[in-house]
Amino acid sequence: MAAAPLPPMSAPVPAPEAAPLSQGARIVDTFIAPSKTFTDLRRSAQWWLPFLLMTFAGWGLVYVSEQKIGVQKMVENELQARPKAEARYEKATPEQREQQVKLTGVIYYIAIPVFTLLIWLVMSGLQFGTFKFGANADISYSKSLAVVVYAGLPLVLRHLLAIVSVLAGASADGFTLNNPIASNPAYFMSPADSPFWYFIASQLDIFLLWTLALTAIGFATTGKVKLGTSFAIVIGWWAVITLAFAAILS
Numbered sequence: 001m002a003a004a005p006l007p008p009m010s011a012p013v014p015a016p017e018a019a020p021l022s023q024g025a026r027i028v029d030t031f032i033a034p035s036k037t038f039t040d041l042r043r044s045a046q047w048w049l050p051f052l053l054m055t056f057a058g059w060g061l062v063y064v065s066e067q068k069i070g071v072q073k074m075v076e077n078e079l080q081a082r083p084k085a086e087a088r089y090e091k092a093t094p095e096q097r098e099q100q101v102k103l104t105g106v107i108y109y110i111a112i113p114v115f116t117l118l119i120w121l122v123m124s125g126l127q128f129g130t131f132k133f134g135a136n137a138d139i140s141y142s143k144s145l146a147v148v149v150y151a152g153l154p155l156v157l158r159h160l161l162a163i164v165s166v167l168a169g170a171s172a173d174g175f176t177l178n179n180p181i182a183s184n185p186a187y188f189m190s191p192a193d194s195p196f197w198y199f200i201a202s203q204l205d206i207f208l209l210w211t212l213a214l215t216a217i218g219f220a221t222t223g224k225v226k227l228g229t230s231f232a233i234v235i236g237w238w239a240v241i242t243l244a245f246a247a248i249l250s
Contacts, residue, residue, distance in 0.1 A: 018036070021040040023047075034218070038150070038221035045140075054152065057156045061159045061163050065177060068169075124147075130237070131144070137219065137223030139219070144219070157207060186199070186200075194250075199242070213231075216235075219234065
């Protein structure tokens with residue numbers, strides 16, 4: 001008896017590709033579905049919108065702080081965490097101090113975009129080199145930069161909360177742009193007591209730790225490496241840089 005003919009094999013149906021995301025959708029997904037954002041970065045590494053958000057939120061915080069707290073008070077507060085700079089400031093003449101305060105007020109606005117971009121470029125380079133050559137990640141420098149930029153979006157929330165806090169009447173004593181709200185242990189410490197430990201404590205910030213977690217998820221997703229490996233690299237660089245800056249500033 002002849003065997004019944006087998007039915008023709010159908011070709012496998014390819015899985016549908018995820019719809020491309022706009023930069024606005026990426027920003028929203030960074031907070032609610034980060035894997036979608038970082039997967040989409042493999043398609044396009046554009047990051048100018050998060051950069052603009054960070055810049056305008058930072059400028060908003062500077063403007064509100066200058067109006068409510070004053071540049072001179074902020075300068076004096078910041079110098080408490082930098083003993084050497086504070087000593088030079090105290091030795092300066094009243095005219096020199098006034099000039100420094102005026103210059104600092106302008107530098108605040110310049111530093112927001114310039115220093116933010118510089119930090120992103122450096123951190124992206126360090127992470128890219130480590131992931132690419134240390135973990136064999138499938139990632140380019142441009143995509144590494146995009147991961148770092150989108151992972152930094154929680155810091156925009158910190159700026160916005162700080163603006164609300166200042167407008168609500170936050171105390172001027174101890175207020176600094178680098179540590180404007182009670183999101184880390186350093187907020188409750190005096191930098192004059194120990195600049196080294198103050199800086200260490202300031203890096204244990206809820207929003208910064210959130211950023212580190214997103215960075216690890218981003219490199220794991222975009223670079224196709226194990227999540228544990230990604231966390232080890234990101235946390236490792238954070239620890240090295242934190243200790244280095246703590247030693248320099250103290």
